[in-house]
Amino acid sequence: MPLTGIDDKVVRVDAEAKARGEARYVSDYVLPDMLYACMVRSSVPRARITGIHLPELPEGYYFISAKDIPENGRNELWMIAKDWRCFADGDVRYVGETIGLLVGKDRNILRYLQDNTRIDYEEGVPAVTIDDAIALKGGPIVGEDNVMCSLFCEKGRPMKDVFNEADSVFEETIETGFQEHVHLETNGALITEEDGRYVIYASAQCPFYIRKSVAGLLGISPEDIIIRQTTTGGAFGGKEHFPDVLCGPLLVAESVIHKPIKLIFDRSEDMLYSVKRHPSKTIFRTALDKEGNILGIEGTIYYNCGAYLSASYVVLQRGVFHANGVYDFPATYLKGVGVATNTFPSDAFRGFGAPQTLFAIETHLDHIARRFGFDPAEYKSRYFIKKGGETVTNGHIIEEVKLPEMLSRLAEASDYYRKAEEYGIGSGRGIGISFYNHGGAFTGNGEQAIIKAHARLVKEGKRVRIEVGSTEMGQGFQTALRKIAANTLGIEMEDVDYPNPDTSLVPDSGPTAASRSTMIVGKIVEECAKEMKERWDEGDFSVEKEYVHPEGHPWDQDTFRGDAYLGYGWGAAVVEVEVDRITNEVNTVGIWSCHDIGHAIDELIVHGQVNGGIIQSLGYAAMEKMENRNGHFRQESMSDYVIPTSMDFPKQEWSLVDNPYQWGPQGAKGMGELVFNGADAAYVDAVERALGITVTKIPIPPEDIEEALENA
Amino acid sequence: MHRQIEFRVNGNKVVYSGDPLTRLVDVLRDDLRLTGVKEGCGEGECGACSIIKDGRLVTSCIIPVGACLGSDILTIEGIRDTEKGRCIVEAFRDGGAVQCGFCIPGMVMAAYVLLSSNPAPTDEEIRVAISGNICRCTGYDLIVESIRLAAERGGALWQ
Ligand code: FES
Ligand code: FES
Numbered sequence: 001m002p003l004t005g006i007d008d009k010v011v012r013v014d015a016e017a018k019a020r021g022e023a024r025y026v027s028d029y030v031l032p033d034m035l036y037a038c039m040v041r042s043s044v045p046r047a048r049i050t051g052i053h054l055p056e057l058p059e060g061y062y063f064i065s066a067k068d069i070p071e072n073g074r075n076e077l078w079m080i081a082k083d084w085r086c087f088a089d090g091d092v093r094y095v096g097e098t099i100g101l102l103v104g105k106d107r108n109i110l111r112y113l114q115d116n117t118r119i120d121y122e123e124g125v126p127a128v129t130i131d132d133a134i135a136l137k138g139g140p141i142v143g144e145d146n147v148m149c150s151l152f153c154e155k156g157r158p159m160k161d162v163f164n165e166a167d168s169v170f171e172e173t174i175e176t177g178f179q180e181h182v183h184l185e186t187n188g189a190l191i192t193e194e195d196g197r198y199v200i201y202a203s204a205q206c207p208f209y210i211r212k213s214v215a216g217l218l219g220i221s222p223e224d225i226i227i228r229q230t231t232t233g234g235a236f237g238g239k240e241h242f243p244d245v246l247c248g249p250l251l252v253a254e255s256v257i258h259k260p261i262k263l264i265f266d267r268s269e270d271m272l273y274s275v276k277r278h279p280s281k282t283i284f285r286t287a288l289d290k291e292g293n294i295l296g297i298e299g300t301i302y303y304n305c306g307a308y309l310s311a312s313y314v315v316l317q318r319g320v321f322h323a324n325g326v327y328d329f330p331a332t333y334l335k336g337v338g339v340a341t342n343t344f345p346s347d348a349f350r351g352f353g354a355p356q357t358l359f360a361i362e363t364h365l366d367h368i369a370r371r372f373g374f375d376p377a378e379y380k381s382r383y384f385i386k387k388g389g390e391t392v393t394n395g396h397i398i399e400e401v402k403l404p405e406m407l408s409r410l411a412e413a414s415d416y417y418r419k420a421e422e423y424g425i426g427s428g429r430g431i432g433i434s435f436y437n438h439g440g441a442f443t444g445n446g447e448q449a450i451i452k453a454h455a456r457l458v459k460e461g462k463r464v465r466i467e468v469g470s471t472e473m474g475q476g477f478q479t480a481l482r483k484i485a486a487n488t489l490g491i492e493m494e495d496v497d498y499p500n501p502d503t504s505l506v507p508d509s510g511p512t513a514a515s516r517s518t519m520i521v522g523k524i525v526e527e528c529a530k531e532m533k534e535r536w537d538e539g540d541f542s543v544e545k546e547y548v549h550p551e552g553h554p555w556d557q558d559t560f561r562g563d564a565y566l567g568y569g570w571g572a573a574v575v576e577v578e579v580d581r582i583t584n585e586v587n588t589v590g591i592w593s594c595h596d597i598g599h600a601i602d603e604l605i606v607h608g609q610v611n612g613g614i615i616q617s618l619g620y621a622a623m624e625k626m627e628n629r630n631g632h633f634r635q636e637s638m639s640d641y642v643i644p645t646s647m648d649f650p651k652q653e654w655s656l657v658d659n660p661y662q663w664g665p666q667g668a669k670g671m672g673e674l675v676f677n678g679a680d681a682a683y684v685d686a687v688e689r690a691l692g693i694t695v696t697k698i699p700i701p702p703e704d705i706e707e708a709l710e711n712a
Numbered sequence: 713m714h715r716q717i718e719f720r721v722n723g724n725k726v727v728y729s730g731d732p733l734t735r736l737v738d739v740l741r742d743d744l745r746l747t748g749v750k751e752g753c754g755e756g757e758c759g760a761c762s763i764i765k766d767g768r769l770v771t772s773c774i775i776p777v778g779a780c781l782g783s784d785i786l787t788i789e790g791i792r793d794t795e796k797g798r799c800i801v802e803a804f805r806d807g808g809a810v811q812c813g814f815c816i817p818g819m820v821m822a823a824y825v826l827l828s829s830n831p832a833p834t835d836e837e838i839r840v841a842i843s844g845n846i847c848r849c850t851g852y853d854l855i856v857e858s859i860r861l862a863a864e865r866g867g868a869l870w871q
Contacts, residue, residue, distance in 0.1 A: 015805040018813025019820055021748020021788035028747040184752045184760060184814040184848050233750075233814030234848050267753040474812025474849045604808040604854075611851030612811065638757035638846065646839040646852040 004486040004493040006666045010602060012479045013493075014472060018231070026188040026203045026230040031260035034190075037253060038110045038263070040065075040100040041273060042092035044121050045128070045342035045631025046138060049090060051120035052099070055113055061104035063117075064253040065089075072219030077248050079213055079241045084308040084345060086217055086248035092121070093141065093307035094344050095631045096273035101249040103261055126342035126631040130281050130302045133339035141307065141340040148305050149313035149338040151320060153393050153560050156331030162296035166287035170368055174284070174360040175697040178626035179277035180635075181349060182643050185233020187274060188264035189243060191250040197504075198254060199226045204243040205235045206511040207503050208469050213244040214251045225251070226504045235473040236616070237348030240513050241311055242275050268636045275347035276626060278303040278315060278338075280356035282323070284364045287331075292372030294383065296331030299323050301357060305338045306345035312338045315346070317443060319353035321564045322677075324392050325361040326403060326435045327383035332392050342631050348513060350616065350676045354438055359621075359698065362434045362681035367694065375420055376685060377433045381407055384435075395555070395563035402657045403435060406572045406594040413653055414574040414592040426692030431576045431590075432685025436678030439565030440670035441516035444555030447547055454507035455524040456544040457485065457532050464489060464532070466498040466525060467542075469509040470517045475672050476605035477517050483601055484522050484665045488529035489536075507544060515670025518601060519567065520547055522665035550663050567661050569674035570596040573614065575682040579690045584705045586622065586687055591652040595674060599660040599667030606671065610654045613675025619644045621680035621698045719780040721746070722790030732778025737761045739777045740787060748788035748817045752846070759845030762818035763787050769825040771844070788817040791824055799866040800824060800859075807858030811849035818845050823859045831870035832863055 004010065017023045040063070054063055066087040069075050077084045088097045102113050125138030132138075133146040140146050156162075163169060189202040204210060207227035215222045227247075232239060246263050253261055265274070281302045287295040301319055305312035320336035362380075369379035384403045388396055411417055416431060423429040441447055456467040466485055472478040478498050486493040509521045528543040535541065555562035576590035593614060600606045623642050627634045635641035660667030684695050693708040700708070717728045721744060728739055737754075740746045740763070749772060752760030756774040763772045764786040791797035800823050803809075810816050819842060826833055826841035833841065838859045839852070847855060863870060 011805055012808065012810060014813065015808075015810035016801060018810050019801040019804045019816050020792045021750075021817040021820075023813055024747070025750070025814065027751070028741075030745075182848050184758065184812065184846065185750075186752075232812065234812040236848075267755070267758075476811065608808050608811055608850050608854050611853045612849045613851075615851035616848070637755055638753045639755065643846065643848060644851075645843050645846060646856065647843045649851070651835070651853050651856070652851070 004483055006483065006487045006601065009604065010479065010483060010493055012476060012605065013482060014478055023231040025185050025233050026190055026201055027264045029190050029201055029230065031192055034260040034262055035103050035105055035257065036107050036110060037101050037103045037250065037261050038114050039098055040102060040114060040117050042088060042095060042097040042099055043119070044092065044123050045095050045126035046124040047092050047121035049088065049092060049119060050122050053118040055116040057113065058109065061102065061109065061113065062253065062257055063100050063102055064249060064256060065100035068252050068256050069217055070219060073217045076216060077213050077244045078216055079244060079310045080314055081309040084310050086252065094342050096344055098245065098249055101253050103253050103257060128341055128343055128628055128631055130279065130304050130339055133341045141342065146340045147337055148309045148340045149316055150336060151317060151560055152333065152335040153320060154333045155390060155392055155394055156296065159296060159298050159331065159333045162287045162331045166295055167290045168288050169285055170288060171283065171285045172364060172367065172696060174282045174363055176280045176356045176359055177699055178279050178628065179349060179620050179624055180271055180626050180641055181236045181238030183234030183236055183238055186265040186267055186270040187239065187242060187246055189246045189250055190260065190262040191254045192260040193254065193258060197224055197226055198251060199228065200247050200250065201228050201230050202243050202247060203232045203239060204229055205239045205471055205473055205513060207471065207501050208508045209241065209511055210243055210247050211503055214248045217248055217252055218255055226502060228502045229471050229500045231500065232471060232473040236350045237352065237513065238275060239473065240348040240511060242347060267638060271641060272633050272636050273344065275345055277349035278305065278312065278346035278353065278356065280319070282357060282360035284360065286368060292368065292374065294329050297324065297329050299334045301334065301336045303338045304341050304343065304346060306341055306343045308345040310345050310347050312346060315348065315353035317560065319357045321393060321439065322354040323357035323361060325358055326385055326437050326570065328385040328389040329383060334392055343628055351673045352514065355677050355680065358436045358677050359681050363684060363695070366685050377407060377411065377416065380435060391564060393564045394561045399567055399661065400659060401570065402596050402659055403570060403572065406570065406596065406657055409655060410572050410574055410592055410594045414576065414590060416574055419576065423689065425689055428579050428581055428690055430686040430690030431574060432682040432689060433574050434572065434678040434681035434685065436571045437568040438515060438670070438674035438677050440519045440567045440569060441514055441565065443564050444557055444562060445549060447520055448549035451510040453510040453520055453524060453547040454544060455509050455521055455528055456507050456542055457525065457528040458542040459532060460540050462495055464491065464496050466496065467506040468521055468525065469501045469503065469506050470521045471501060471512045473512065475609060476602065479605060480518055480601045481522060481525055485525050485529050487666065488526050489533050515673045518668050519664050519670045522668060523663065526665040566663060567669050569669050569671050571674050571678050573679045573682040575679060575686045577686040577690050584702045588618065588649050591649060593652065593654045594657065595671065596657045596659045597671035597674065598664050598669035599658055600656055601666065601668045606656065607654065609672055610675045611652055614652060614679040615644050615649055617676050617679040618649055618683055621683045621700065623699060623701055625699050625701055717777055717781050719783045719785060721785045722787060728777050733776045735773055736775040736777050736780060737772040740772060746787045746789050750814055750817060752814060759818045759822065760815055762821040762845065764821060764825060769822055788820060796824060796866065796869055799869060800862045803862035803865060804858045807861045808854040809850065809858035815845055815847040819847065819855055823862060826859070827863055827866065827870045835860065
């Protein structure tokens with residue numbers, strides 16, 4: 001029997017059905033007697049609602065709003081915080097806030113009704129930017145100071161002493177903008193009823209999150225709702241919590257109407273009225289000695305959370321924990337502040353808060369290196385953290401850090417040092433480099449204390465079925481997990497099934513997020529498979545296990561001290577550019593990367609993740625500009641908000657260093673987010689060198705480059 | 713004004729009687745249930761809804777059905793079981809071109825049109841041919857390689 005070895009090349013299990021157009025995404029579902037829904041949303045960022053005027057609703061058409069939430073229900077979506085309302089009630093806090101849902105049979109009639117619904121407002125002055133929030137523009141949105149969440153961590157000697165001894169202090173502010181996910185499948189969900197239970201089909205990362213989040217609207221328990229994940233056309237964090245915002249109103253509507261109802265966003269709705277990556281502003285003050293050595297770094301990090309907290313506190317924590325990048329500085333003080341504004345709530349996006357601060361620290365270090373005449377790669381490599389090194393949360397790096405090897409490989413592949421030397425600053429050609437990491441899974445002991453993930457294997461004859469709540473959204477998890485199970489069981493991958501999760505049939509494995517699926521859920525499946533293999537001859541049976549956290553890694557969630565992550569993925573990227581001196585058009589001519597993801601479960605899948613993550617990161621740096629004016633996003637279509645096409649970036653060269661991770665399945669660590677975390681900084685470094693400019697803000701499309709050149 | 717619009721879809725005669733301004737993508741997806749045709753943007757920008765109309769690659773979301781009178785239309789459903797279609801689908805599968813899959817039927821259509829007119833394209837030609845098809849997941853490299861694989865494997869099929 002040909003068994004599936006972990007290093008075997010396998011065929012991705014979902015590829016053929018997708019390529020043949022047979023995979024069913026939520027918009028492809030049609031149920032008998034199905035109605036459609038569309039949202040009535042706020043058109044102003046901050047106001048009291050003084051009136052809602054609906055056109056006359058034809059027979060069979062409904063307007064569902066806060067008034068339809070039953071008495072024992074609560075108008076809240078329980079994400080991580082519970083502050084996001086299902087329906088705006090009395091006031092609105094951002095443009096696009098859900099006020100109601102129009103439901104009926106004909107989409108054209110719904111569109112007409114939507115266009116002819118009028119909301120009266122008494123408007124306030126919106127706070128849109130981080131600076132607006134700090135200045136309390138229009139009065140505080142939350143509390144007295146607009147601070148939604150904050151934290152700090154410190155390491156080494158007191159900052160006061162460090163700065164006293166410094167020969168110079170270098171301070172700069174680095175900013176990053178909104179980023180829109182643009183998963184090619186827009187958000188969508190479909191609700192119906194089966195045997196007295198609500199059933200929701202959703203394009204979603206986290207089916208169990210949805211049922212927890214929305215059950216309280218009707219005062220029912222999560223088990224009364226079944227979530228079935230449909231083939232998900234990309235997510236990148238945009239379908240982590242956000243599906244709740246569709247499923248909540250649908251659930252309330254279903255409780256009134258009792259017919260199948262489908263809600264699919266069109267692209268402009270998805271772009272204007274969905275969550276985004278948190279814009280950030282990081283102020284670094286770095287204490288330096290005469291030679292340019294770093295004595296200590298102080299950082300204040302602001303994230304724009306939008307109007308509701310949702311998951312922002314957790315995003316901010318990750319931002320702070322990654323704000324010293326891959327380095328071990330003698331002393332650091334890092335403070336994170338999440339502020340409230342009247343913009344669409346910011347939420348999860350691949351990297352989950354880490355990309356913003358990693359970009360900031362990389363760019364800051366480039367600037368210091370250049371000031372003192374050092375090559376950035378050489379300068380940064382002096383501070384590479386090592387195994388046993390102290391992290392910003394006073395924990396330690398547990399694994400071997402292979403950054404020196406990664407740097408030398410990458411330098412050789414890209415001919416970095418020669419090019420860095422040869423292309424003068426401002427010559428029109430530039431090469432840039434960056435280093436980054438990503439802590440795998442939930443912070444600290446969250447996996448054990450909060451998530452308590454379960455996974456189950458079911459043996460029926462010679463076939464084995466994986467039952468987990470984790471989802472395939474394009475990242476290849478269905479293939480990776482089957483491969484882990486088959487390899488551990490010593491059977492063929494074809495004999496392992498893994499259907500899309502249905503929350504009534506599978507245990508809760510925690511969210512599909514945080515680069516935790518392979519590391520955590522994969523590990524539990526591996527443990528289940530080991531036991532199943534031992535008992536293989538017992539006939540049909542199942543094995544279910546809960547995640548067990550490795551002992552001896554303290555973490556205090558109140559003070560944020562200890563081992564924030566038990567394992568990191570590590571990365572380095574080099575980008576080479578040529579700039580057209582007349583148009584300021586930047587042409588990327590080379591992309592090289594090297595990653596440590598433990599041991600790869602499937603090289604072809606990893607290849608695709610590396611390529612895709614890096615291109616998204618380059619889009620973030622180079623072109624994806626999402627502006628918000630007075631509370632309104634200005635980019636509302638894929639022609640306004642331009643993401644990379646096949647012509648924008650060249651073929652990539654990539655490699656992996658093998659560094660098997662002791663607690664991962666077959667040595668694997670998470671990698672889905674890591675590969676997003678650094679190419680942006682390498683690109684900016686290259687552009688800065690090519691043009692002799694200093695960039696402190698991304699994205700930098702050509703028009704912004706022009707401005708930077710004028711200021712230079 | 714409603715009139716009857718006759719055209720062919722995947723070799724079958726279709727008579728549409730309804731608003732001629734209805735988008736072709738809606739007729740294909742809703743009326744004919746050809747849901748392999750995807751809608752990613754609805755404004756001709758992403759290529760997910762790509763189909764072949766009279767031999768040319770077009771985005772069905774910006775074509776009114778009224779403009780299809782007498783046309784010959786091919787969707788992913790019409791090519792996937794042909795020898796050429798299978799060749800591309802299998803190359804995409806084996807070459808790692810597919811992630812979330814939402815852009816992929818449109819990419820397959822773009823590859824089909826390319827290889828039918830240029831049996832041995834360079835990487836640059838492939839990139840140009842799929843430049844109207846947005847993929848948010850893959851970064852395109854493996855799609856390009858898979859199309860090249862289809863060209864190599866298909867050989868005479870594309871001549
Ligand atoms: S849906 Fe037609 S081009 Fe995007
Ligand atoms: S595979 Fe997801 S958009 Fe292309």
